[in-house]
Amino acid sequence: MSIETQLHDTASSQEPIIDVKNLQTAFFTDKETILAVDGVSFAIRPGQTVGIVGESGSGKSVTARSIMRLIESPGRILEGSSIRFTRTGTVQTFATKFDGQVVDVTKLENEYSPAQLLEDPSVDATPQEFDCDHVSEVSLADVLASGYADDLGIIDEDDCVFVTGGTPQNPTDGFVEITRVSGEAKRLMRGGRIGMIFQDPLTSLNPVYTVGNQIKESLRLHQGLRGREATEEAANLLEAVGIPDARRRVEEYPHEFSGGMRQRAVIAMALACEPEVLICDEPTTALDVTIQAQILELLADIQEERDLAIVFITHDMGVIANVTDKVNVMYAGEIIETAGVERLFENPKHPYTRGLLESIPGSQTGEKLRTIDGNVPTPTEPATDCRFAPRCPKEFDECTQIHPELVPVDGEDEDHVTACLLYPEDRSTPQAVEYHQRQARGGEDR
Amino acid sequence: MSQDAIHPETDVETAGSPEEDVMVEVRNLKTYYGGDKPGPFGGRPVRAVDGVTFDIRRGETLGLVGESGCGKTTLGRTLIQLENATDGTIRFDGTDITTLNGYELKQWRRNAQMVFQDPDSSLNDRMTVGEIVREPLDVHEWGTPRERRQRVRDLLDTVGLQREHYYRYPHQFSGGQRQRIGIARTLALEPEFIVLDEPVSALDVSVQAEVINLLEELQDDFGLTYLFIAHDLSVVRHICDRVAVMYLGNIMELGPTEELFSDPANPYTHSLLSAIPEPDPTSDAERITLHGTPPNPRYPPDGCPFSTRCPARIRPPGYDDLDDEVWQAITTLEEILRERMRADRSIKDRVRGMLGLETRYSTIDEIYDEAFGDVRVPSRIEPTLDDVAEHVSANNESDALEVLKEEFSGACQKQKPEYYTVSNSGRRSYCHRHDPEYRSPEQTLDDRHR
């Protein structure tokens, strides 16, 4: 079993609602290809807040935008990436609504085998791309959903609902593949199932419509409410997000709101769609601390009330410590450490995570602040080394020749993994290095 | 804790030791905007800085913190005369610079410079790094052109850039390096005093640390005096010797950094510090969440500037028995009414109201419902609330507020506090609660919020 899937099983008893697998998002310019997100995998669960922390250029925002399918040309989510919305209720809704875009995986399994597809010269993939060690572990759904088999004509380009249990009419298992949704299905997914809050609330608010009208529009689209009923519900939502005198403010324009109130209005708008997942991209970075505290409190309340899954993206370790359950630290397009929040702060392992925590002023007493020399590099080639090596105080020869894989810090516990050749820490460095090499090849180690 | 009242206009800042070397003396400084033109807003200036008094000592870093709109940036800009003071004095080594003009001002400016938050917008992208750093030297006709070039190269060296960077353009550099360019330019004329306006807030943490280290080195090497404006309190805690906490144009508390952070005296300082998320997931520090937003500096409250949001506000005598919940509801009611009064109602709206058509204003019942919810209202205050309701129904929010104020105002809303010295270091705090007549801020916050 691969690291990723084991992680999912042990981290929480709750099933994931979104499963991000090997996400790769690149931007193509005349000069170069920027691998902004380079093979990121993690799961999002109801009631849980997953943090993604990193500096500018780490790929954290592109990850969020990829999940929302907000990547625009010259950017693109690459083949091999898969973002699965796995809640059964949603799969059923989508299978009914978009019955022409359903893939009956069970049926196809009688005709095709993953091994046979992977051998086809037009399919450019190895088991490792599916976080699998051996071809026998790869499922047909994996190969089809990630787009490798599109050229073979097995499924259509706009197929996006994959049924792996039950029938297409009544699925009991499966997922909606977010990287493949388009048109109406995309609209229903974005906003309807996944809401997003950005750093600048004005990007989500239209200056020429009243706040109330914008919320009502969402209510009409996603809940079918109109007229008086919609007005009433819009006011209720504004009240629910702590906007005083909501009945009056419903009729005001975004510019009449303060920064904190605007962010509340955006949250109300997101809630109007009754999402199951909320993606927050630096939602409090532009706000003052006292207002930030209000918004964080509000998000926590809403999460508890609605059992929302939240992805929280920020550069602020203080915010991460306060709001998240589980943290992914990103560097140059990759996740380089994942752990429960308490574990991460108490016992950070990757030299970058350590450096990041140590460079927070106030966390150190000495005269001089610890720094990490240099800048986050822009990844343009698939990694064949450790991307942090040029800045790493612990760097050694192999770091520039071998790409570290995410491995358990202590060799066993999948709840705390890091991508550094010094780990697992129970091995000597040469042994650990060998372990990483084996992992990269598909490891017979375990 | 000594609690001798000190009056702001007179003998403040006398508590320090005699050997302390004061460089800048600010007394009762005010910077207002607007208010000189006729028209609906003409009569009411924005009181960005509303009477502040403090000293800056030679060689120290004084931090200036507060939320956006508190006046900290205006204060910084006024100190180096990028803005004109409305009232009060700023003495640099004895000279009142608010009276300088023309040539004198230009000469004096060499002494006092500013580093801006955003290295991107403060550097002209069409000039080379060398030209940018040399510009102040050119303006002040410093030395010969050759000497200027040499000086620029030395400066690049000083801030950790390469001499070869002279001919490059700012966009070829990272954020941290661009901030270094800005710092090199600031140093060109060898100022003694530098206002740093959020110099690292646009930078990533790891880069931020480098720039902070550089600023500290430069201070040691050149004996610089800094006014460090920031909203990020962890940076302030690291770099500043003393800190002034501002709210709505006033200094609420000023004192040595460590002391102020570990044992805040003013309720606002308490609230601000408790709002910062600590990078420690196990911390269970109880957070004081402030309600609402700071008032409009055009309409500051009559009494204490913080009185509309203060979690430790003094309640009027005779109402000691009201629950915190009821007070919270009354505050919400006030907030709604104040908000309403300020929102300009469109003509259309007024007409609709007059014609008895549906307006966007919810009825007083709905407002009460929102403010009080299921809070039990003691019968004692019901007559007052009925009175308020009547005024609101007549669309007369200001009379409604007047009634509330008459009935429920305590010392905080009625009188401006004074500055009290709250520790042996001479730390001052602007709050009625340091008067022994009242419970201390700390005890009040403990009782009400923990």
Ligand code: SF4
């Ligand atoms: S792999 Fe090497 S360079 Fe990379 S973080 Fe680990 S020690 Fe540092």
Ligand code: SF4
């Ligand atoms: S004077 Fe009153 S309102 Fe102002 S800070 Fe003190 S307790 Fe709060």
